[in-house]
Amino acid sequence: xxxxxxxxxxxxxxxxxxxxxxxxxxxxxxxxxxxxxxxxxxxxxxxxxxxxxxxxxxxxxxxxxxxxxxxxxxxxxxxxxxxxxxxxxxxxxxxxxxxxxxxxxxxxxxxxxxxxxxxxxxxxxxxxxxxxxxxxxxxxxxxxxxxxxxxxxxxxxxxxxxxxxxxxxxxxxxxxxxxxxxxxxxxxxxxxxxxxxxxxxxxxxxxxxxxxxxxxxxxxxxxxxxxxxxxxxxxxxxxxxxxxxxxxxxxxxxxxxxxxxxxxxxxxxxxxxxxxxxxxxxxxxxxxxxxxxxxxxxxxxxxxxxxxxxxxxxxxxxxxxxxxxxxxxxxxxxxxxxxxxxxxxxxxxxxxxxxxxxxxxxxxxxxxxxxxxxxxxxxxxxxxxxxxxxxxxxxxxxxxxxxxxxxxxxxx
Amino acid sequence: xxxxxxxxxxxxxxxxxxxxxxxxxxxxxxxxxxxxxxxxxxxxxxxxxxxxxxxxxxxxxxxxxxxxxxxxxxxxxxxxxxxxxxxxxxxxxxxxxxxxxxxxxxxxxxxxxxxxxxxxxxxxxxxxxxxxxxxxxxxxxxxxxxxxxxxxxxxxxxxxxxxxxxxxxxxxxxxxxxxxxxxxxxxxxxxxxxxxxxxxxxxxxxxxxxxxxxxxxxxxxxxxxxxxxxxxxxxxxxxxxxxxxxxxxxxxxxxxxxxxxxxxxxxxxxxxxxxxxxxxxxxxxxxxxxxxxxxxxxxxxxxxxxxxxxxxxxxxxxxxxxxxxxxxxxxxxxxxxxxxxxxxxxxxxxxxxxxxxxxxxxxxxxxxxxxxxxxxxxxxxxxxxxxxxxxxxxxxxxxxxxxxxxxxxxxx
Numbered sequence: 001x002x003x004x005x006x007x008x009x010x011x012x013x014x015x016x017x018x019x020x021x022x023x024x025x026x027x028x029x030x031x032x033x034x035x036x037x038x039x040x041x042x043x044x045x046x047x048x049x050x051x052x053x054x055x056x057x058x059x060x061x062x063x064x065x066x067x068x069x070x071x072x073x074x075x076x077x078x079x080x081x082x083x084x085x086x087x088x089x090x091x092x093x094x095x096x097x098x099x100x101x102x103x104x105x106x107x108x109x110x111x112x113x114x115x116x117x118x119x120x121x122x123x124x125x126x127x128x129x130x131x132x133x134x135x136x137x138x139x140x141x142x143x144x145x146x147x148x149x150x151x152x153x154x155x156x157x158x159x160x161x162x163x164x165x166x167x168x169x170x171x172x173x174x175x176x177x178x179x180x181x182x183x184x185x186x187x188x189x190x191x192x193x194x195x196x197x198x199x200x201x202x203x204x205x206x207x208x209x210x211x212x213x214x215x216x217x218x219x220x221x222x223x224x225x226x227x228x229x230x231x232x233x234x235x236x237x238x239x240x241x242x243x244x245x246x247x248x249x250x251x252x253x254x255x256x257x258x259x260x261x262x263x264x265x266x267x268x269x270x271x272x273x274x275x276x277x278x279x280x281x282x283x284x285x286x287x288x289x290x291x292x293x294x295x296x297x298x299x300x301x302x303x304x305x306x307x308x309x310x311x312x313x314x315x316x317x318x319x320x321x322x323x324x325x326x327x328x329x330x331x332x333x334x335x336x337x338x339x340x341x342x343x344x345x346x347x348x349x350x351x352x353x354x355x356x357x358x359x360x361x362x363x364x365x366x367x368x369x370x371x372x373x374x375x376x377x378x379x380x381x382x383x384x385x386x387x388x389x390x391x392x393x394x395x396x397x398x399x400x401x402x403x404x405x406x407x408x409x410x411x412x
Numbered sequence: 413x414x415x416x417x418x419x420x421x422x423x424x425x426x427x428x429x430x431x432x433x434x435x436x437x438x439x440x441x442x443x444x445x446x447x448x449x450x451x452x453x454x455x456x457x458x459x460x461x462x463x464x465x466x467x468x469x470x471x472x473x474x475x476x477x478x479x480x481x482x483x484x485x486x487x488x489x490x491x492x493x494x495x496x497x498x499x500x501x502x503x504x505x506x507x508x509x510x511x512x513x514x515x516x517x518x519x520x521x522x523x524x525x526x527x528x529x530x531x532x533x534x535x536x537x538x539x540x541x542x543x544x545x546x547x548x549x550x551x552x553x554x555x556x557x558x559x560x561x562x563x564x565x566x567x568x569x570x571x572x573x574x575x576x577x578x579x580x581x582x583x584x585x586x587x588x589x590x591x592x593x594x595x596x597x598x599x600x601x602x603x604x605x606x607x608x609x610x611x612x613x614x615x616x617x618x619x620x621x622x623x624x625x626x627x628x629x630x631x632x633x634x635x636x637x638x639x640x641x642x643x644x645x646x647x648x649x650x651x652x653x654x655x656x657x658x659x660x661x662x663x664x665x666x667x668x669x670x671x672x673x674x675x676x677x678x679x680x681x682x683x684x685x686x687x688x689x690x691x692x693x694x695x696x697x698x699x700x701x702x703x704x705x706x707x708x709x710x711x712x713x714x715x716x717x718x719x720x721x722x723x724x725x726x727x728x729x730x731x732x733x734x735x736x737x738x739x740x741x742x743x744x745x746x747x748x749x750x751x752x753x754x755x756x757x758x759x760x761x762x763x764x765x766x767x768x769x770x771x772x773x774x775x776x777x778x779x780x781x782x783x784x785x786x787x788x789x790x791x792x793x794x795x796x797x798x799x800x801x802x803x804x805x806x807x808x809x810x811x812x813x814x815x816x817x818x819x820x821x822x823x824x
Contacts, residue, residue: 011622012633014449015592016440019431028428037426039461040454045622049451052468060461073606073623107798112603132801153625155805180428210429221429276716282702283695286716290694293770293803295718301726302716304688304698310713310756314726344722358705391705 001176002035002169005057009069009078010152011044022067022150022157029161031178032229033170035063045075047084054085058145063169068152070135072115079138082149083122086142090120096127100134122149128164132156139168176225179232181240182256183220185247186404190218193247200242207239215393216400217252249411252404259403260288266410267298267347274406275344276302277315277336279327279353280370284399300344305336315339326365328353330382333371337382341375348409349375352402354385356394368394372402374409381409413588413637414447414581417469421481421490422564423456434479434562434569441573445581446588446637447475457487459496466497470557475581480564482547484527491550494561495534498554502532508539512546534561540576544568551580588637591644593652594668595632597659598816602630605659612654619651627805628812629664661823664816671815672700678822679710679759686818687756688714689727689748691739691765692782696811712756717748727751738777740765742794745783749794753787760821761787764814766797768806780806784814786821793821 006027008020020042027037038061043050050069057064069078083090097111097119104111118135121127128137128148133156138149148165150157185193190213197220201209210221222239226232244251252262267274276285286302289295305311308327312319317335325331333353341349354370361367368389373382383405387397418439420432432454439449450473455462462481469476481490495502509523509531516523530547533539540549540560545568550561560577562569597605602625609632613621622633634651638644656663664674679686688697698714701707717723720739724731729747737743745765753761766782773779780801785794797813799806 011620012624014439014452016436016443019433019436021431024428024431027426031428038456038458039465040426042452044450046450049472052472053451056464056468060464071625072603075622107800109601112601112607114603114606155802212429278695278698280702281699282707282711283690283698283700283714283716286690286695286718287693287699288695290692290716290718291804291807295694296772299694300719301722302695302714302718303726304695304702304714304716306698306702306708306714307712313755314713314715343725360708392703395703 002062003038004030004035004063004065005039005041005061006037007050007053007057007064007066008040008042008152009045009050009066011046011075013042013068014044020067022152022154025154025158026065026067026161028180029166030063032180033166034176034178035169045069045077047077047081050077050081051085054082058085058142058147062144063146063148065148065150067150067157070118070137070149070151072112072117072134076117078149079117079120079122082138082140082147086122086140086147088140089123091123092116092120093127094119096121096136099136103134126168128160130156131159137164139165177227177229177232178223178225179229179236181222181224181233181236182253183222183240183243183251184253184256184259185218185220185250186216186252186400188218188247188250193218193220196246197243200246201239204235204239207235209239216397249408252407258288259400259407261292263403263407263410264289264292264295264298266407268294270410272347273298273300273345275300275340275346275349276402277340277349277351278302278304279306279311279336280356281352281395281399281402282306284395285350285352285402288399288403300346303340311336315343328355328365328369328371330371330373330384333373334375334380334382337373337375337380347376348406350402350406351375352398354387354394354398356391356398358391370394370398370401372398372405374402374405376409381405414474415450415472416442416447416475416477417451417453417473418449419462419465419469419476419478420452420454420564421457421462421478423458423487425454425480426456432479434564434566437566437570438477438479438573441578442475443590445578446590447581448590457481457489459489459493462489462493463497466494470497470554470559474556475558475560477560477562479562479569482530482549482561482563484524484529484546488529490561491529491532491534494550494552494559498534498552498559500552501535503535504528504532505539506531508533508548511548515546538580540572542568543571543575549576551577588639589641589644591636591638591641591648593634593636593648594665595634595652595655595663596665596668596671597630597632597662598628598664598671598812599662600630600659605630605632608658609655612658613651616647616651619647621651628809661820664819670700671812671819673704675815675819675822676701676704676707676710678819680706682822684759685710685712685757687712687752687758687761688814689752689761689763690714690716691718691723691748692768693764693807693811693814694718696807697762697764697814700811700815712758715752723748727755740767740777740781740783742783742785742796745785746787746792746794749785749787749792759788760818762814762818763787764810766799766806766810768803768810770803782806782810782813784810784817786814786817788821793817
């Protein structure tokens, strides 16, 4: 089995609040190819330490991947350090500089002189094109060792790795392939799920099963190993089907999709439409729904009715209703959904009103009290939630619960 | 200035879903003592790699901290590897074994034979008591270098570090303290900023300056060192002021605050209100504004007018205007802002309409074409953006540009 080391470069990654997450994604990709990650390092913009780390890695591993430090400024030292670690020179490449110049031009800007640094690569190496940024990646073969130099931003690194690195390293990978699959479950706790499905997954020796809580849901991670992708995928599929059968509608996703994608697919398939009225989530539900490309097919509109006046004016809610029950109540949530459905003409209207905190809680309605409602041609259904967590989590969990209410309504 | 390296040990930390978080907490503690973390590694239960990593770290840093790998089983290799890396022996300590035995006894259990391994420590080292677990830590002085061996579970590691490690390394830490400060800048590129401010920050020998691009903005990270917090803060303040003066209103945050917080503070201070009308951002701007606790003071409402019908119905936009200029146009952006201001009565109304992609682009208005507008009592101002990136980035950058348009309008 081939071994890999990952070196994340950048002093900002050595602060108390920053962590290198690229290596997790890279590890997953490498494992899928049957390559094991044996060591990860984080080094600052510190040429001597970086050079030593590179030399050690190159001397003991088959694949060495660096991330970051390819920017245009002086503290970006990766190019120089990689070259020195293998005793090579940096060479200027006019074609790369021209590409960078064109990229700036396409945004109506001139290339700053400092970006010329990004047109230098290690002599004798291959250039890895960057479709989302100025810094190209570098691929070096030094004896049997592959050295892969990637930019730090995930949006640049990921497509570069998928498109240009995997084809270069895949040929040498071993014969065991790992494949991952994620199921997502709402409305059930971690231990309840484990009790229900442990007898199933324990009979799959070749699949590792992990059960993880993630913000609002529980995720079931399956990692199968097989001689090839197809057979590994088939084992995951087999186990995923048995788990889905056991847990029923609580499983909203069997291939890692987000809730908003699942709902988008259901709406598209049925040719139905959606509108939302949000108070405490402040636009989060609209944002999540429209994060899905093509959502204009089914998403008509959203209203962020943060103030009472906005609720009354925009959704034609009776002020007396708010007076009587409070803005955070099942009655107002239902009126919001009904008002939005009437206004928009959507098949479904979804609403949320609640206390996200940290202020605004009362004894009767403490922080975390949230009402959600869904309206369609068959009527209105609402639900009260009591959510733990801080402002961020309460808002996120509210949005997830509202979307799940819609999902279950559609399945009814 | 003392330097430290942190080595996290355990094969589970090299999986795609696990990350070493102990090092973040340790970095914060070390920085408070004026000790800089220069390198972090994650090594599996792999004696040769671990030994080499330890040797390198000991050869170049003042303090080397390992976490994990002190369990009772055979894959816990830290004790042996540390001993070998400094050419020392492991010795059995009867008093430690007796302590572990007592700990088991207090839970009504007998010590399993395998736990005897945890009673071995490096010859000549000091034992660091573990109040929350069986594995003691180890403190070794090798010449001038301090080697600190800690257990992996955070609830064992943290009190051990606070109670037994800080007193041992603090005396030698010298009097230097590090303080961090982040400035955030919009509307200028990384290289343009570096060109403008390099002459300033280069004259501050005691402050390390890093310039980083982050989604839509550039961040300037200052790390100063001083004899105490106050003097280090003062140096950051001095440099931050000079940079702010040089870059002017492009600097929107001088203490790391998010744009939505900066705007919220400005609105609160002035007693003004805000409403937003969003198309391609789908609720993201509302979500960001209301992410700030207390935003109900100044945020009145938002409209996510995704369909043309919603734009016409909710914001009283003339359908002929959309027909003539298209939904993605300066004219419609301005009408959206004007319509929302009229409807809500807010001091400011902000609007966004654009093509977030991946579909929907045309030759005239390709993906990334976005119009933003702000309306207030003095009139309406709009701006056209041509944004690079994928759907996520275009939406995020649109939201940031719109908020920045509002900020600059308020500063006018």
